[in-house]
Amino acid sequence: MKFPRKPREPVDINLAPLIDVVFILLLFFVVTTTFTRETQLKVDLPEAVSGTPPEVTKTPLEILVGVDGSFALNGKSLSKNDLASLMEALRLESGGDQSLPVMLSADGKAPHQAVVTAMDAAAKLGFAHLRITTVEAQAQ
Numbered sequence: 646m647k648f649p650r651k652p653r654e655p656v657d658i659n660l661a662p663l664i665d666v667v668f669i670l671l672l673f674f675v676v677t678t679t680f681t682r683e684t685q686l687k688v689d690l691p692e693a694v695s696g697t698p699p700e701v702t703k704t705p706l707e708i709l710v711g712v713d714g715s716f717a718l719n720g721k722s723l724s725k726n727d728l729a730s731l732m733e734a735l736r737l738e739s740g741g742d743q744s745l746p747v748m749l750s751a752d753g754k755a756p757h758q759a760v761v762t763a764m765d766a767a768a769k770l771g772f773a774h775l776r777i778t779t780v781e782a783q784a785q
Contacts, residue, residue: 703744703745703746704745705745705746705747705748705776706718706719706735706738706739706745706746706747706748706772707719707720707747707748707750708731708735708747708748708749708750708763708766708767709750709751710749710750710751710752710755710759710760710763711752711755712752712754712755713755714726714755714756714758714759715759716730716731716734716759716763718731718734718735718738719738721734726759727762728762728765728766731762731763731766732766732769732770735747735766735767735770735772736770739770739772743770743771743772743773744773744774745772745774746772746774746775746776747767747772747774747775747776748776748777748778749763749764749767749775749776749777749778750777750778751763751777
């Protein structure tokens with residue numbers, strides 16, 4: 646005796662839940678991934694414990710940067726506003742003593758390039774103690 650067979654239904658795999666899981670995993674990895682930006686300049690920011698200025702044992706060299714990008718060293722204006730003349734003035738004023746502290750006082754509206762040039766001049770001559778002067782903010 647032959648029994649009638651039930652017709653087989655074709656087997657379908659429902660892909661909708663699988664696609665949902667893949668998108669959730671993709672979203673998870675995108676959100677949790679951290680991207681690091683490598684920079685060439687590493688900066689250690691200074692910390693101020695108190696509001697009093699540090700004790701100065703040596704007379705510092707003071708570089709003034711005007712609003713137009715002009716340089717002055719210890720109150721004497723420089724004839725040229727370029728890196729070479731500033732380096733020469735620093736070399737003459739310091740007498741070769743690289744342990745002197747350098748104070749950089751720049752106008753708030755001075756060009757950024759002029760401030761960077763002043764910092765570059767001090768660094769190229771080997772000065773290691775650079776201070777950037779500021780004024781205390783007024784309470785409003």
